[in-house]
Amino acid sequence: MQIFGVDIGGSGIKGAPVDLDRGDLAQKRHKVLTPHPAVPDGVAEKVKEVIDHFDWTGPVGVTFPGVITDGTALTAANVDKSWIGTDIEKLLGDRLGKGCPVTALNDADAAGVAEMNFGAGRDRKGTVIVLTFGTGIGSALFSNGVLVPNTELGHLELEGHDAEKRASSKVKEDHDMSWQHWAHRVRKYLAHVEMLFSPELFIVGGGVSRKADKFLPLIEGIKAEIVPAQLLNNAGIVGAAMTVRKAMSG
DSSP: OEEEEEEEOSSEEEEEEEETTTTEESSOOEEEEOOSSOOHHHHHHHHHHHHHTTTOOSOEEEEESSOEETTEESOOSSSOGGGTTOBHHHHHHHHHOTTOOEEEEEHHHHHHHHHHHHSTTTTOOSEEEEEEESSSEEEEEEETTEEEOOOOGGGSEETTEETHHHHSHHHHHHTTOOHHHHHHHHHHHHHHHHHHHOOSEEEEESGGGGGHHHHGGGOOSOOSEEEEOSSGGGHHHHHHHHHHHHHHHO
């Protein structure tokens, strides 16, 4: 079975049909740049461009960088604040047409769902936290495999700032930090999250997870196991498609 997944990010919008039996992309993903300002109409047009690239007709799962309840954005991170209060499922569903009903969810939750089913969290029980390091820090919290949605742990306070303003991979790039320096900040962040939730496992995702060998060995003093995500930057697309199937099955 295939369902289309789209991952909306602060810098790029990417998507592809997903093979839900394998938990992997059925075709090479297509990516376009996120418009700036990233207002709803502009982003919706770019989502349509990604889907039209594949001549896709059928259900679509879409991730969004913010809290989503009943298809509506309650917050907006790294996109325009005019998204707040927008019914994402209606906006994109109307833009794509009746042949493409839309299911929307938080981007980190989508990545987490994919990792828990097909990646590093497969068959893991207890408390598992998936963290995506990118433009910001996204989080997905699982208790015995069940998602607790919209946790937004990237906005925990760390040294007087939003944690993602201290430890995202964008901060590393913007300030040209060494891996050692950045890993020190990530360790402080993980220690804070561990103090609050006592997870058995941290799964580190986002684009930077491709270079996990550069920084994970530098992170010491954390009791929980720390492993890199396995689906890397495709996790959001896969998780979005999986969420559609779950919604269809009731």
